[in-house]
Amino acid sequence: MKRILVINPNSNAAVTNGLQHCLAPLQIKGQIEIECMTLAEGPFGIETMLDAESVVLPLRRVVLExxxxxxxxxxxxxxPGLALCREATPKPVFGIQESGLFSALQRGARVGVVALGTKSIARHLPYIRALGLESRLAAERPLHLSVAQSEEAAAFPRIEEVARLLVEEDLADTILLGCAGMAGHVKRLEDALGVPVTEPTQAATVQALGAVLLN
Amino acid sequence: MKRILVINPNSNAAVTNGLQHCLAPLQIKGQIEIECMTLAEGPFGIETMLDAESVVLPLRRVVLExxxxxxxxxxxxxxPGLALCREATPKPVFGIQESGLFSALQRGARVGVVALGTKSIARHLPYIRALGLESRLAAERPLHLSVAQSEEAAAFPRIEEVARLLVEEDLADTILLGCAGMAGHVKRLEDALGVPVTEPTQAATVQALGAVLLN
Amino acid sequence: MKRILVINPNSNAAVTNGLQHCLAPLQIKGQIEIECMTLAEGPFGIETMLDAESVVLPLRRVVLExxxxxxxxxxxxxxPGLALCREATPKPVFGIQESGLFSALQRGARVGVVALGTKSIARHLPYIRALGLESRLAAERPLHLSVAQSEEAAAFPRIEEVARLLVEEDLADTILLGCAGMAGHVKRLEDALGVPVTEPTQAATVQALGAVLLN
Amino acid sequence: MKRILVINPNSNAAVTNGLQHCLAPLQIKGQIEIECMTLAEGPFGIETMLDAESVVLPLRRVVLExxxxxxxxxxxxxxPGLALCREATPKPVFGIQESGLFSALQRGARVGVVALGTKSIARHLPYIRALGLESRLAAERPLHLSVAQSEEAAAFPRIEEVARLLVEEDLADTILLGCAGMAGHVKRLEDALGVPVTEPTQAATVQALGAVLLN
Amino acid sequence: MKRILVINPNSNAAVTNGLQHCLAPLQIKGQIEIECMTLAEGPFGIETMLDAESVVLPLRRVVLExxxxxxxxxxxxxxPGLALCREATPKPVFGIQESGLFSALQRGARVGVVALGTKSIARHLPYIRALGLESRLAAERPLHLSVAQSEEAAAFPRIEEVARLLVEEDLADTILLGCAGMAGHVKRLEDALGVPVTEPTQAATVQALGAVLLN
Amino acid sequence: MKRILVINPNSNAAVTNGLQHCLAPLQIKGQIEIECMTLAEGPFGIETMLDAESVVLPLRRVVLExxxxxxxxxxxxxxPGLALCREATPKPVFGIQESGLFSALQRGARVGVVALGTKSIARHLPYIRALGLESRLAAERPLHLSVAQSEEAAAFPRIEEVARLLVEEDLADTILLGCAGMAGHVKRLEDALGVPVTEPTQAATVQALGAVLLN
Structure with missing residues (x-):
């Protein structure tokens, strides 16, 4: 029996529960268990650079422990902490933006990202350039919602509205959800839009699943 | 029971057998079957543009049938035929160069590709630019071997030599095998080099596995 | 007497006639003949990837025959088939997108492309990246017309409207017609817009003319 | 009768004569005359930025006169002066680096440029970036020769040596001569190397020919 | 006592006076004098390529004299003349676009440039590509004003309007004034917008100050 | 009297002393004081990602205190912590890699970076891509020395050797020292090489000086 540990770095247990639910189809009975845990010392939502920074060393500690x-x-x-955790362990570590972008780009030519807010977008753009993927980005557009708000069912119409702008105005043909909090909306959004929608924690967990099965 | 169909577009059954063997760990008993098939009308090895072109419409036919x-x-x-097959079916279709590059780049910063020959490299470079990944490529280097030769155990020392140049001269920190024929060498090469080595058919099949499990 | 063979890969003879007419000024009496032919097995218009793919091997056969x-x-x-035909013969072979882009970019800094539809644009963008020209593209905008419709005089107002958006909204200062079917509109469009308009079959035939004269 | 004026901005008449000779095949009897002229106030060779700068306003004057x-x-x-002359006249003006690069890139995937010296290369690289073509450049390599030296028959072995390095070390598959002075070597070099060699003044004059015939 | 010579290449003394005023805080009593001079032979405003070209050799002469x-x-x-002047003297020479961009990009992620007109923008874009900074440009937008008009107090509302569009529509988070004529507006604009505004002659003079102090 | 605080995030006081010495020319008597401080909780040298990460929150605390x-x-x-500190304070904060690259690129076209080791280079490359400056990088080459070793006089011959390779092999025409520890070598290296050498803490402090004088 092998185990994939999915760490939600914010301390919002509703998000962790949402992840556990959306990752259930990737568990393999008797072979692979997927455990979603909440990082106790994480902020309630990661919305500033300080929020992101505050979980980096705790994430490394969890990976080692x-x-x-x-x-x-x-x-x-x-x-947060992706490069650092990879330095700390020889075991595979995946980040959901990196995996999400690579996965979405296998389902279309130009990816549109539904982000929480403009500050998130400012954090993401240099990272997308660092990944070398800038030329494949149609656009990121902000919801102007917090992590917790984006998780609620009531957020769906706003998420759909923003995703539709990405498709119609920015010519995205593949959509990526830019926060783990939105995991519960993925199926409904894909049905509504008619273009592929990638949930990034699923994308990263698929990579982890492959790495574990192949090792 | 769901099925992933892996199509070897050349007619060299030894390559198909090699793939079946290297993909075995990704089968999930009672849930996911992986079938590797040889494209009957494929050439014995795909080494020219004409070879590649000749399998495009046959691949589409197989996908539809x-x-x-x-x-x-x-x-x-x-x-070959990746965009065309995606146009032909709403089901997920993956290509091993695309998946291989994206997967290798989650294991390092600069990918080095072990290619069969200089003509292959000339075909790959514009495609890597089209994928937007040029800035992440350390280099491609040629083996000067045919598909069939690259599959044999005797090819290993040459493969290792070329991979080592990619690491030492071109500063690659993640290696990708640039032909399905080399699938049998992946573990041994990773052990010898001490850097991650990605076998691209495994990488694409992991994507397929995720897509099937999540749908 | 030397001969440039211009192959219209669709089977719409009106398009071929339009090309013959717009290429007439490039014929050189007693020295260079330009022959426009219709590919018998081509679809009536090339609008999907399957359409494009279906003419690749037939084009190679014509080039060899x-x-x-x-x-x-x-x-x-x-x-379609450009790289393949170049592999098949040592004689010069030109493609109208490649030649058209390079020619338009000698008449301005940012090229705007008038495309038939959004599917065409999706096919063109990765190719423009593969050509390394992405940074010179102002935008592509769709007519939402078929090849046959774009050829008719009635299409002119729509073509002009889209070209004007490329100039005014996307800041293009050089326009490229993104289909051989629009060849008949080039002069009138250039007069109406006041910026250079490149007809891509003319651009490719100029390259062919130079290659033939210099050899 | 129409006329293409090819202006050699240096005052070395041997270079002008070499151009007149290599452009002769592009003249069309009774229709297009090609006149090569020497810019009287040009330096004997253009090797520094000051040399290049000193001909800019004189070139504009010639174009207007x-x-x-x-x-x-x-x-x-x-x-030198390309953008300025285009601002000054509505007639077509072509530059040999721009036309040469675009033409060479229709004969191969990665262009190697034979330059006079390292200072020339330093001038060319930002311009190639400005043209957006950086990703298509295999390399530039210096001859360490003056314009006048590069024109002489004795320069051929050195030109061949450098071109061969571009092909073998830098993986260029199309060669461009980086100075009008080398025009006389183009055929011999192409025969020796076995890859296409583009003479840039020919490339620009082909563009001019097309523009004149089509107008 | 050391001296930084700031050369205003247009002959509009009001611009020179504006520069002297806005650079005053960078003078260091008893150590560094900043002298702003008007280039006598410059045009009243630099708005065309010919204007820019006409000052290149005079600028070099001033630097040498x-x-x-x-x-x-x-x-x-x-x-204008930046590369040429650097070739002419071993002393440091700075250009305000180059320094302005680099400085603005240390105050934000995406720079928006307030330009005089669309012709200026056409001149700037290839230069930004040559500098390798294209991926950091949010947009340039035109004032549709002359140099002299941009200098006047009455221009402020239009400058503010354009800068606000750069922030709100183009998502710039750092603004650069694209003409030395606007120097007098920098503080007021920064207060009005709430994002950093860089005055490029100040940016270049800071570089000059550093170079002089460190030598 | 205004103050620029230069924080050495490692706890090696010899490095801090070296900085104080090399920044002395940027102090302005009676107007600007430059204080170099050692971060007490920093590691002795920053050589791994963990080292870099460990100083991020302490740096933010110092900036606030x-x-x-x-x-x-x-x-x-x-x-380390550059974006985070900029989020934390409205006052200007500069990082030496960012300022160093921008400053070096105003002294040449292609920058070569003398790095401590291959791990440093792996950290720098994605950051250079994020800065959008990849096309201006000639190369980074490793000294294979620790921070403390690079600071000693005995390191000079090795630093010179690596810088010379950057110039001669990688065609860099401007050199940047890739660690604050090498500050003491800058003048001697510039004299030995004959190309400009930028010390990055000087470059960042010049930016800080400008910001303080202009505010």
């Missing part, structure tokens, strides 16, 4: 896991997923779209 | 499959992998590093 | 020609132009804006 | 010409070619690889 | 200066700033946003 | 400073310089070439 939880030796029972075979692969790790950092379930915050800013990929 | 094999309705029993839930996802498809085109197991030739030139990704 | 028509040994009496000294240079070839593939007169479909998707440049 | 020679109203009898229908198109102009500036035959110095630094493209 | 004014041996009493320890560093030079060319205070026209087109950076 | 030291309200008497008017501008801040983070004197570690990894620019």
């Amino acid at each position: 939880r030796e029972d896991a075979d692969a790790y997923v950092i379930a915050c779209y800013s990929d | 094999r309705e029993d499959a839930d996802a498809y992998v085109i197991a030739c590093y030139s990704d | 028509r040994e009496d020609a000294d240079a070839y132009v593939i007169a479909c804006y998707s440049d | 020679r109203e009898d010409a229908d198109a102009y070619v500036i035959a110095c690889y630094s493209d | 004014r041996e009493d200066a320890d560093a030079y700033v060319i205070a026209c946003y087109s950076d | 030291r309200e008497d400073a008017d501008a801040y310089v983070i004197a570690c070439y990894s620019d």
